Amino acid sequence: MAGVSDVREIIAGDGETGVEITRNVRRWVDEQVIPNATELEHSGEFPARIHADMCEMGIFGITFPESHGGLGLSFETYSAVIEEISRGWMGLAGIINTNVIDGWIIDEHGTQEQKDRFLPGLATGEKQGCFTITEPNAGSDAQAIRTTASRDADDYILNGNKLFVTNGDRGDVYLAMTKTDPSAQPRHRGISAFLVEKDTPGFSVARTIDKLGYKGPETAELFLEDARVPADNLLGGSEGRGFQQMISGLEIGRINVASRATGVAQAAFDAAIVYAQQRETMGQQIAQHQAIQLKLAEMATKIRAARLLTRDAARKKDSGQRSDLDVGMAKLFATEVALECSLESMRVHGGVGYTKELPVERFYRDAPLMAVAEGTNEIQRIVIARRLLELYKVE
Amino acid sequence: MDVIVCVKQIPDPETPAAAFKVDEAAMQVLPAQGISPVISPFDAQAVEAALRIKDASGDGCVNIISLGPDSARDAIKHSLAMGADEGYHLKDDAFEGGDAWTTALALSKAIQHLGVPDVLIFGRQAADWDQGTVGSIVAELLDLPSATVLRAVELNGDRITVSRVVADGFENIELPTPCVLTISNEFGDPRYPQLRQIMQAARKQVTEFTAADLGLDPSEVGAAGARVQMHALYQPTSDVEVEIIEGDTPEEKAAGLVNALREAKIL
Ligand SMILES: Cc1cc2nc3c(=O)[nH]c(=O)nc-3n(C[C@H](O)[C@H](O)[C@H](O)COP(=O)(O)OP(=O)(O)OC[C@H]3O[C@@H](n4cnc5c(N)ncnc54)[C@H](O)[C@@H]3O)c2cc1C
Numbered sequence: 001m002a003g004v005s006d007v008r009e010i011i012a013g014d015g016e017t018g019v020e021i022t023r024n025v026r027r028w029v030d031e032q033v034i035p036n037a038t039e040l041e042h043s044g045e046f047p048a049r050i051h052a053d054m055c056e057m058g059i060f061g062i063t064f065p066e067s068h069g070g071l072g073l074s075f076e077t078y079s080a081v082i083e084e085i086s087r088g089w090m091g092l093a094g095i096i097n098t099n100v101i102d103g104w105i106i107d108e109h110g111t112q113e114q115k116d117r118f119l120p121g122l123a124t125g126e127k128q129g130c131f132t133i134t135e136p137n138a139g140s141d142a143q144a145i146r147t148t149a150s151r152d153a154d155d156y157i158l159n160g161n162k163l164f165v166t167n168g169d170r171g172d173v174y175l176a177m178t179k180t181d182p183s184a185q186p187r188h189r190g191i192s193a194f195l196v197e198k199d200t201p202g203f204s205v206a207r208t209i210d211k212l213g214y215k216g217p218e219t220a221e222l223f224l225e226d227a228r229v230p231a232d233n234l235l236g237g238s239e240g241r242g243f244q245q246m247i248s249g250l251e252i253g254r255i256n257v258a259s260r261a262t263g264v265a266q267a268a269f270d271a272a273i274v275y276a277q278q279r280e281t282m283g284q285q286i287a288q289h290q291a292i293q294l295k296l297a298e299m300a301t302k303i304r305a306a307r308l309l310t311r312d313a314a315r316k317k318d319s320g321q322r323s324d325l326d327v328g329m330a331k332l333f334a335t336e337v338a339l340e341c342s343l344e345s346m347r348v349h350g351g352v353g354y355t356k357e358l359p360v361e362r363f364y365r366d367a368p369l370m371a372v373a374e375g376t377n378e379i380q381r382i383v384i385a386r387r388l389l390e391l392y393k394v395e
Numbered sequence: 396m397d398v399i400v401c402v403k404q405i406p407d408p409e410t411p412a413a414a415f416k417v418d419e420a421a422m423q424v425l426p427a428q429g430i431s432p433v434i435s436p437f438d439a440q441a442v443e444a445a446l447r448i449k450d451a452s453g454d455g456c457v458n459i460i461s462l463g464p465d466s467a468r469d470a471i472k473h474s475l476a477m478g479a480d481e482g483y484h485l486k487d488d489a490f491e492g493g494d495a496w497t498t499a500l501a502l503s504k505a506i507q508h509l510g511v512p513d514v515l516i517f518g519r520q521a522a523d524w525d526q527g528t529v530g531s532i533v534a535e536l537l538d539l540p541s542a543t544v545l546r547a548v549e550l551n552g553d554r555i556t557v558s559r560v561v562a563d564g565f566e567n568i569e570l571p572t573p574c575v576l577t578i579s580n581e582f583g584d585p586r587y588p589q590l591r592q593i594m595q596a597a598r599k600q601v602t603e604f605t606a607a608d609l610g611l612d613p614s615e616v617g618a619a620g621a622r623v624q625m626h627a628l629y630q631p632t633s634d635v636e637v638e639i640i641e642g643d644t645p646e647e648k649a650a651g652l653v654n655a656l657r658e659a660k661i662l
Contacts, residue, residue, distance in 0.1 A: 007428075017597040024588055024593055062590065
């Protein structure tokens with residue numbers, strides 16, 4: 001549908017390159033993703049062919065360093081690409097996300113040997129990375145994790161279970177948060193990150209979890225039962241640094257989620273503005289009713305704001321400055337916009353929007369995940385407020 | 396094996412019909428608002444064919460030539476991003492308002508200027524005016540054998556085996572090199588550019604040639620040299636009437652449809 005996707009200006013980083021890359025991804029999404037997404041999503045199948053295309057095009061490696069098989073481009077361009085992909089199918093962005101988070105954390109904090117061993121496979125997408133903090137008793141309160149890692153000669157022995165692991169059934173390497181010192185105070189000093197490889201003895205996928213939306217990437221629960229991980233796989237080679245390492249990666253995940261949300265909101269809007277000109281009631285297109293026009297204007301305005309906020313946050317991250325506040329605001333705002341727009345689009349569609357015959361119901365099922373994952377929006381508000389109180393501290 | 400592909404940038408054929416407008420007085424197609432022009436789809440397939448020839452032969456270059464305004468550079472960049480090696484842009488106000496003949500003349504001069512390669516490839520037709528003549532005129536001007544509307548191209552030593560799409564099937568023939576080929580949609584989808592190649596293409600210089608660079612006098616090209624004269628350009632109107640065939644069973648409806656088609660003298 002050249003008509004709808006083409007009217008939107010592309011906002012990306014890296015000059016002409018970023019725009020061209022995004023334009024090409026947009027075309028691929030229009031031609032290959034959108035015509036197949038609904039059927040694949042309803043079937044619950046893993047989109048193997050689309051995944052192969054993404055690997056072939058080099059989408060996983062956009063932000064990876066050129067020294068390790070990436071393109072060395074900006075998070076701003078990455079954000080534009082993730083938005084386009086999610087306009088087709090939000091789940092695909094989740095397949096990419098954990099590779100990019102792992103890649104960034106390994107590049108920032110890993111040893112040279114870890115970079116050489118893990119980055120090239122993650123950059124091409126040939127290897128699936130997972131990023132696993134959450135446990136049955138630790139979600140928002142990430143420091144409450146109970147998985148332990150204790151040193152045994154040249155290895156660590158890991159015990160515990162990890163919940164809600166995106167891409168968990170197909171993972172090759174799991175960047176996992178554990179406690180090397182469960183009694184440490186403050187608690188985060190006892191957290192260490194490991195690169196757990198899939199064939200580790202004692203590691204197993206317990207089950208995959210069915211869910212409302214966000215199909216495509218599966219969500220798994222993992223068991224670690226006396227899993228023996230070589231000490232070489234302790235991220236960065238030192239204990240007690242896992243929490244800081246993880247926090248730095250969450251910003252990358254939040255840029256991804258904010259970009260996804262913008263894409264889903266855009267898809268919901270695109271569907272609404274087309275349908276509003278096709279459906280007639282009371283002798284005219286519903287697009288001519290003011291009630292519908294108000295919705296369209298409101299949606300488009302918020303989507304543009306979400307896009308600009310998200311690119312702005314990505315640009316801040318690219319600049320190397322502290323960006324938790326900017327990224328948090330983008331994630332919070334864009335994901336709320338996605339929730340609103342998917343519902344508003346459904347209202348514009350009337351009854352047919354509630355059926356499985358149009359993709360609006362998928363946008364509506366996909367949107368809430370983004371308000372919950374990568375830090376709930378409640379937590380996001382708390383993080384934003386705490387940072388503001390620091391910045392505006394009155395003596 | 397060295398290949399040159401000639402590509403044209405055209406208004407996006409996916410443009411919704413409602414956004415397609417012509418200026419009848421100026422006899423021009425008006426660019427649709429906000430919809431970027433694209434490489435003609437047959438030409439993207441021609442680039443794909445060239446890249447496959449290069450891969451199969453194991454060496455050589457795929458170079459791209461496009462005649463058109465500033466924006467035609469994007470069609471060249473797209474071809475480079477698909478994997479082509481160098482791009483050449485024939486850009487001169489004097490080229491404006493030309494026809495298939497002046498385009499073919501300028502292209503053939505550029506090809507001679509660069510050196511006639513082993514294979515010259517075109518799309519079967521540009522998907523805007525759909526004339527399908529430029530490739531054949533270039534073949535004639537350069538005195539090269541040609542095969543048009545191809546669905547398959549294979550290297551066979553220093554010869555090329557092709558399969559043509561003809562009215563009642565396919566025609567398989569062999570050509571010596573150098574030769575001219577035009578590629579049809581049956582050839583198959585062009586590859587999506589890899590992001591790395593898009594990045595490299597964005598950094599690559601495109602060489603520009605004016606009419607004078609190619610030894611062409613302004614009177615030979617563009618509107619001045621055109622041999623086709625346009626008398627009118629307009630959008631035909633079509634009045635579509637819909638008739639719903641009623642019936643209680645599928646059989647009744649089918650019988651009603653057959654009657655209606657007979658009455659309309661379609662059957
Ligand atoms: C499909 C899916 C995929 C996921 N993928 C991953 C993954 O790959 N890796 C991973 O590690 N995790 C993953 N998660 C986990 C996700 O990050 C957590 O679900 C999320 O952080 C919330 O944690 P929780 O579910 O334990 O909710 P809880 O922390 O129990 O929160 C419940 C409610 O209480 C609120 N709340 C909690 N604490 C506070 C507070 N201090 N103040 C105010 N309100 C509060 C929350 O906002 C929420 O509304 C995934 C989750 C889902 C659903």
